[in-house]
Amino acid sequence: MSNEHVERRLAAILAADVAGSCRLIGIDEEGTLAQLKALSKTLFDPKIAEHHGRIVKNTGDGALVEFASVVDAIRCADEIQRSMAEQNTDVPQDRRIEFRIGIHVGDIIIADDDIFGDGVNIAVRLEGIAEPGGVSISDDAHRQVRGKIGIDYDDMGPQVLKNIADPMRVWRVRTGPSFSPAKLTKPPIETALPLALPDKPSIAVLPFTNMSGDPEQDYFADGMVDDIITALSRFKALFVIARNSSFTYKGRAVDVKQIGRKLGVRYVLEGSVRKAANRVRITGQLVDAATGAHLWADRFDGGLGDVFDLQDQVTESVVGAIAPALEKAEIERAKRKPTESLDAYAIYLRGLARFYQLLAGK
Known part of the structure; x- marks a missing residue:
């Protein structure tokens, strides 16, 4: 020493x-x-x-x-x-x-x-x-x-x-x-109000940040997000924000809670892509838009020999990982929700939680 x-x-x-x-x-x-x-x-x-x-x-x-x-x-x-x-x-x-x-x-x-x-x-x-x-x-x-x-x-x-x-x-x-009332250019009634949350779990997939320092790699990051949005949209129990809406935040520092209010979603998936030589690293994290809490995060490494194969692998991994995370988060949300205001979907999730407890012998 x-x-x-x-x-x-x-x-x-x-x-x-x-x-x-x-x-x-x-x-x-x-x-x-x-x-x-x-x-x-x-x-x-x-x-x-x-x-x-x-x-x-x-x-x-x-x-x-x-x-x-x-x-x-x-x-x-x-x-x-x-x-x-x-x-x-x-x-x-x-x-x-x-x-x-x-x-x-x-x-x-x-x-x-x-x-x-x-x-x-x-x-x-x-x-x-x-x-x-x-x-x-x-x-x-x-x-x-x-x-x-x-x-x-x-x-x-x-x-x-x-x-x-x-x-x-x-x-x-x-x-x-x-703030000064004199600076308002529109009556308060015209101020944009937060969108109401849909009855089922909702998610926005934000554009992934290109960390490579090479603007030419934007196509890869954007393609990754397109694939994830498409894959998530196949879940009938999941409400997915369209690409055109989520991509308005491309290149901007974001406040996840604000995005949740503006887009009317409970969850936000964000990530980054970094390329070095013939390797690429992709990170993703799922955030609860209401609390800002991180529900899931992971990273994926691969080669660029076949970009589309790597995109498929990452998309499958991300979707496979966040679907259980979303389900778990919704179960916890339903358990916290007052019984007098439960909707049919929340009741289903509570039953699902009890079913898992029985399987585990609890």
Whole structure:
């Protein structure tokens, strides 16, 4: 074991990145790079300095910043996102430069003027799940700032972060303008209402995230989702949201609870696809849209020698895995439902649960 001293300290870490940078550079390489350089000089760097942050390193289209105070980190992020929103007011959606920001407070390791450790990794993963123009913070960060600054937060519930062992509770910073009745452009009666849940289990399969860094692989991820939707639609006892509806969330950071309300579903299936050389890894997770709880998750590895065979294998595995998970979740839901409001389907599930108990000899 090495006796070399390792320098550690508690710090607030801000990770920032430009959403869709590859697409923007593809549209206008020189113009995008010039804009990023200008934003760094006129907005990002001055705000970091104003709030006593230290830019540890720039990552091309993003940055890693250390703060002594998480209050300073969140104030800085909020001001950056508000300024960017103002600058983007008259810019077409497909040409907007929008930052995603993640913030965590934790123990870090300092070496050669760089920082490492879980505190850094978590901040980077939080940035990855933030919506364009948004800020995601950890529960640890939220506890430190709660009630200290005039900023509101939305509870995103437990989230599975890449390479982080346990799900972490995440909060979304409300960076938009404060509500004012004068800003309403439509009467309140025209506000979209949540869709009513159908009588049978309902699910939306969201577009899988392409983690390969290669836009050409989008076809593979989209094809996987199409196959899963088709396979799930064969279950007569299952209500499946059409592709056109679920694909409106492609490329967007999502709030599963909000999707459940908007699409009128109890469950959401989301996942990702990552390609490296001739291998591909596909992950999937089933989430209860009402609670945000994860009901099932798995990953699948295979070769790209025959894309369609791999798609069939993954689709069969996903459908075979989530069907029992859905049934189990519906059984638990029926058992919690007051007896005076049980519908015929819930009664069936309660009977099914009792049947399984008898088979098990309980």
